[in-house]
Amino acid sequence: MAYEKFTILRSSAVPMPNENVDTDQIIPARFLKATERKGFGDNLFRDWRYNNDNTPKADFVLNMPTYSGKILVGGKNFGSGSSREHAAWAIYDYGFRCVVSSFFADIFQNNSINVGILPVQVSPEFLEKIFAAIEANPKTELEVNLPTQTITLLATGESESFAINEYKKHNLTNGYDDIDYLLSMEEEIAVFAETRPF
Amino acid sequence: MSTPQTLFDKVWDAHVVRHVKDGPDVLFIDRHFIHEVTSPVAFLGLEGRGAPVMFSGRTFATADHNTPTLNQHLPVADLLSANQLAALERNAAKHNISHWGLGHIKNGIVHVVGPENGITLPGMTIVCGDSHTSTHGAFGAIAFGIGTSEVEMVLATQCIMQPKPKKMRITVNGKAGKGVLSKDVILYIISQTSASGATGYFVEYAGEVFENMSMEGRMTVCNMTIEMGARGGMIAPDQTTLDYLKGRELSPKGEQWDKLVPYWQTLKTDEGATFDLDLTFDAADIEPQITYGTNPGLGTGVTHQIPMADTVKDGSASYKKSLQYMGFAENETMLGKPVDFVFLGSCTNGRIEDFRAFASIVKGRQKADNITAWLVPGSHVVEKQIKDEGILDILTQAGFELRQPGCSACLAMNEDKIPAGKYAVSTSNRNFEGRQGPGARTLLASPLVAAAAAVTGVVTDPRGLMDNV
Ligand code: SF4
Secondary structure, eight states: OOOOOOSEEEEEEEEEOOSSOBHHHHSOGGGOOOSSSOSGGGGTTHHHHBOTTSOBOTTSGGGOTTOOOSEEEEOSSBTBSOOOTHHHHHHHHHTOOEEEESOBOHHHHHHHHHHTOEEEEOOHHHHHHHHHHHHHOTTOEEEEETTTTEEEETTTTEEEEOOOOHHHHHHHHHTOOHHHHHHTTHHHHHHHHTTOOO | OOOOOOHHHHHHHTTEEEEOTTSOEEEEOSEEEEOTTTSHHHHHHHHHHTOOOSOGGGEEEEOOTTOOSSOTTSOOSSHHHHHHHHHHHHHHHHTTOEEEOTTOTTOBOHHHHHHHTTOOOTTOEEEESSGGGGGGGGGTOEEEEOOHHHHHHHHHHSEEEEOOOEEEEEEEESOOOTTOOHHHHHHHHHHHHOTTTTTTEEEEEESHHHHTSOHHHHHHHHHHHGGGTOSEEEOOOOHHHHHHHTTOTTSOOHHHHHHHHHHHHTOSOOTTOOOSEEEEEEGGGOOOEEEOSSSTTSEEETTSBOOOGGGOTTOHHHHHHHHHHHTOOTTOBSTTOBOOEEEEOHHHHOSHHHHHHHHHHHTTSOOOTTOEEEEOOSBHHHHHHHHHTTHHHHHHHTTOOBOOSSOGGGTTOSSOOOOTTOEEEESSSOOOTTTTSTTOEEEEBOHHHHHHHHHHSBOOOGGGGOTTO
16 A cells, blocks of 8 residues: 655654553554554544543543644554554554654564554664653654654754664655565566475 | 574575565565454455465465354344455455355364464464464464565565564473463563563574473463564474374375475474574473563562562553553552453463363362353364363353354454453453453463462462362
8 A cells, every 4th residue: 555755754743651552552453343444543542542432531642732743752662562554554544654762563663664654763862852852842843864864853953863674765765565576576486486395 | 514503594594585685585475364354454455456366275264353252153243343254255255265254164263273274384484464373383383473564465475575583592491380381381481571572583482391382382382472572483393293283184194294294303493503592491480370460571470479660670650550550559469369250262272271271170160250251262173172072061060151262352352342440360362451341451361370260259379279180
């Protein structure tokens, strides 16, 4: 499924310092019943975001008018748990294009890139700086630069570089996905399949 | 002499179609399982591209996540669930994929029916849009969960693109003590490594404890490997593995079997091969386990107290939030805590051995009045075994009912939801906030600990109830 190309993103950010935010929180299982990929943003963080009577919880960060932006900044071990790609869809559909954390769960990281979200892993110290900067000024802007692989706090110019492999970077910058790549090597795969013993 | 290799290296390297420069490996996938929840959007994507399924014979479909566990002969009442089930059936038929839907004699939880029918074999790569695909690693396969984009990828090209993970070996020496099941071994390991301690790794299990384990027990261990953040876990195939596989419906037969056995015997870590991380534990340190927090790493021996916040690795703010959700406090004793629900089932503990263990405790006793128990076999095959072995009679006499196979309260997508604020001792794999229903509080444990809670109504050390068996 096509997604927006990612190059340079400048935006304010939404802070969510909780550690171990798991995909059951990002999108609870009962919202996985769709057969199409749409509308998941409405249920992003459903049980943290809404009361049982569907009224918004005023103290949850997505319901606070102070915070907005295309960058979600999460605590350590973000996206652990279930492999549901719906978690990444919900984040994308809500309008986030980048998630920053000091540590990501493997499958979440994979899924994010596959749907066009850039996961940026920073040092625990830099993560603290980002949280502090947002606390001081909720409108403070971050710049996430994929070509140079850097993330910068624009107010102070403090910056850190992040890792991403060249292949994934190429895909994200061009809006390609793995399937486009694999379909181009169909014959090679067919020949390989012949060699499998089962 | 060639360099010594690990089991993981041997299986991985045999599946690399191409190394992408500065990128992931293109990995050929031998078996692909699909279910109703994570496949519909993949099929839509496939249609959007106009791509066919490349090898329909390598994909197997079963309905499990969303299915009711009562009255399966009636139409599924929940419309959205019914839609997903219908989509799976339609997509499977259209693309010529074998489909064991609701009501089919072979239907059940994907990670139970795969091994049980001989679809899972040593040396394979196996993926499914479900993180507990790691279960199949018990057979010496590389098996892991994937996202929906990757499901589409496998349907279209039978490959996925993955960077090769780091390697970890976890050795547990010695013999498991009384009342200590495979579930306790893995819960103990996760409590020692934390819920993120193995992120980026693929784990191989070694040592006497795993060598002595049945295939069911090994599946429980590999199943929960994902709960420490690992991509998956595997155990080298041995005679136990071959005995389990021989004669299963889709296992290789005759000449093909004879040819594969010598190959399978090479699937073990060579002497001198190295791991990025090597951990060793002693079975003597493991007692029946129970979790008290909201991730599977927050567990301890059932006779222990809840640790103080300043002693846990995971950061004390989230730890305290976790205890608050559970309604627990630091230093409280787990024994005697009231329980409302007991869930026996899931791809972690929904196999025949788990029902045998549960029955060994409830035999001759009665279900406690305050307990609602959901006993859900992992498949129809397990259900039949329960009946044939007389376990159903034991359960019924003790006041329990058996439900029909499916994922059920493991992820509470169907109507089997634990109500808000209630405590469930559950043999499944995740105790996250709301995993078993909004506001539900989950204590993960083995089938023995679950049975002990079911007959006493509180958290109980099963060892005290084992003398009569
Ligand atoms: S039983 Fe639970 S973990 Fe296993 S496949 Fe079903 S939902 Fe996933």
